[in-house]
Amino acid sequence: MEIKLNTKSLIEEIGYALSVVEPKSTLPILSHFLINATEAGCEIAASDLEVTFRGKIANSEVIKEGAITVGAKSFSQIIRGFSQSNELNLRVTEDRKLLVKPLSDNAEYFLNTLPAEDFPRLIEPSEKGFLIPMEVYKEMVKEVLVSVGGEDTRFSVSGVLFIIEPKTLTMVSTDSHRLSYSTRKFELDTESQQRFLVPKKVLHETLKFSQSDTIYVSVKDSQIFFKSGEILIYSRLKDTKFPAYERVIPTDVPINAVVNRVRMLEKLKRILNVSDLKTKAIYFYFKNDGSVKLETKNEQGDKGEESFVCDSYTGEDVKLALNGDYLIDFLTSITDDKVQIKMKNSESQCLFEPLREESKGICKNVSMPLRTE
Numbered sequence: 001m002e003i004k005l006n007t008k009s010l011i012e013e014i015g016y017a018l019s020v021v022e023p024k025s026t027l028p029i030l031s032h033f034l035i036n037a038t039e040a041g042c043e044i045a046a047s048d049l050e051v052t053f054r055g056k057i058a059n060s061e062v063i064k065e066g067a068i069t070v071g072a073k074s075f076s077q078i079i080r081g082f083s084q085s086n087e088l089n090l091r092v093t094e095d096r097k098l099l100v101k102p103l104s105d106n107a108e109y110f111l112n113t114l115p116a117e118d119f120p121r122l123i124e125p126s127e128k129g130f131l132i133p134m135e136v137y138k139e140m141v142k143e144v145l146v147s148v149g150g151e152d153t154r155f156s157v158s159g160v161l162f163i164i165e166p167k168t169l170t171m172v173s174t175d176s177h178r179l180s181y182s183t184r185k186f187e188l189d190t191e192s193q194q195r196f197l198v199p200k201k202v203l204h205e206t207l208k209f210s211q212s213d214t215i216y217v218s219v220k221d222s223q224i225f226f227k228s229g230e231i232l233i234y235s236r237l238k239d240t241k242f243p244a245y246e247r248v249i250p251t252d253v254p255i256n257a258v259v260n261r262v263r264m265l266e267k268l269k270r271i272l273n274v275s276d277l278k279t280k281a282i283y284f285y286f287k288n289d290g291s292v293k294l295e296t297k298n299e300q301g302d303k304g305e306e307s308f309v310c311d312s313y314t315g316e317d318v319k320l321a322l323n324g325d326y327l328i329d330f331l332t333s334i335t336d337d338k339v340q341i342k343m344k345n346s347e348s349q350c351l352f353e354p355l356r357e358e359s360k361g362i363c364k365n366v367s368m369p370l371r372t373e
Contacts, residue, residue, distance in 0.1 A: 001066025002091040003037045004103075006059035007082055013044050013055040014076050016208060016231060021072040022048035032069035034119045035090065035098075037062045046072060047120045051202045054122065056230040064091075067116035070098045078109050125225035125232065129218025130164060130188050134228065136361075137215050140171050141203050143182040143363050146329040148200045149175035152240045159238045160203060161245070162196040164188055172245050177368055178326050179248050180333075184361035197242055198224055202235035248366055250351050253342035255315030257286060258355065259308070261339045265331040267294060267306040272324040274302040281370050282324040286310075286343070287317050296324070311338060320346040321370040327352075330365040 014033075022030050025048065034045040042060035046053045078100055082088060085102035093099055097110040141160070149156030155176035163170040170183040196219060209215060211229025218225045225234040268282065275281060275296040285293040290313035294306040320343065331339065336354035343350050352365040 001035070001037050001068055002062075002064040002089070003035075003042050004061040004063060005042065005057055005088045005090060007079070007085050007088050007102075009058040009060070010044075010079055010088065011083060013057050013231075014079060016055055016205070016233075017044055017046040017053050018072055018076050019205060019208075020046040020048060020051050020053040020233075023073065029069060029114055029118045029120075031072055032114055032119070033072045033075060034067065034069050034116060034122075036067040036116070037065050039065065045119070045122060049120060050199065051205065051233065051235045052120065052122065053205070054232040058230070066092060068092050068096075068098055069114045069116055069119050070111050075100075075111060078111070082107075123221070123223060123234065125227060125234065126218040126220035128189070129216050129225070130169075130190065132169065132188075132215050132217060133186070134209065134213050134215050136184050136186070138207055140169070140182040140184060140361070141207060142333045143365075144171045144173040144180040145200060145203060146326075146333050147173040147175055147178045147180035147365070149173075152238070155243050157197065157238070157240050157242055159197045159199045159240065161242045162194075162198055164190055164194045164196070166190055166192075172242070174243065174245060174248070177323065178330075179245055179364075179366040180330070181245065181249065181364040181366075182361065183363075194219075195242075196224055197238040197240060199235050199238055202226070202233060205233050248349065249364055250342070250344060250349050250366070253344050253348075253351055255286070255318055255343040257290075257292070257313045257315075257341040257343075258311040259292075259339055259341060260311060261331055261334070261336060261354070263308055264339070265328065267308060268324050268328050268331070271296050271304040271306050272328065274298055274304040275324055279370060280323045280325045281321045282327070283319065283321050285317075285319050286313070288313065288315065315343070318343050318346060320350065322350060322367050323370060326367050330367075334363060 036043045042057045082102045085104050087103045089101045091099045098113050100109040144160050149158045161172040173180050206226045209228040216227040222237050223234050276298050283295040290310040297303045334354045336356050338355040340353045350367050
């Protein structure tokens, strides 16, 4: 194998690929990149068996076809060290070393390799899928990632539920303490509802996509594929049963407060500094005149108090305790100016919704009140 590469293009693909690599894996091959040169061009791949990245390196010239794997960490560090060189030459030597040589510098590096045959088998995506505007996709993923669970239990799932319908895309996540729901309306190429449970790691990786204004999503053999420009990333779908989220979203919520998102976020960030390290409990006192008081304290005796006035308020007085970290996560995940807080009483789940035009979709975040007594 021998190829001539544009250094900037290679560094860009390495940036995507490196985050997929599992450095502590017991399988040495998973700490390697696969470099594959064919008449169609040069591709770099990385995999941890759950998530796989494949990217075509732009402006590459294949002199001799072939494939090899190389240690991801050392290769990445060396290539980035040559960022001032426009072009690099990569060649597999007779003793199976990978020679890295900048064309404009008097330097040579010989790196150990493993056979390409040891690398996990690469899978081609399905030709039938769904095209989603990138901006819409990223907004939705950011809105639901905040509630993804750390592990799979009866009510907590470490992934996001995708519900694909002919004219609607919905995403839902929950960690049993909170739930996030996001939905948008646009045409999708499907005749019936489809549901997929997508691991959070692959969704984090897709948020880095920047090569195209659309993302193509397809499913094949229990794998979900995301393609944008020349980048393809795919992952196994989760087989965990997602809880009946519809039952968690409250409908009987007679108390309604509209607040300024940025103002509330600033106050929460300040007061959280003196909250209990374990519970992160913030006490909310809503008055029917629209005034709100926030209070918190910790075991060291520190106390904090903030207050503000709602833009509008309907309903009776209510007092409840909520996890401040969860609220900050939600308020940071959206960009809307105003947020509705819908409540029933101090013991029922609290519903947060950004105020936005219907064309921009619906977002809901449910937080369970804390039991503090």
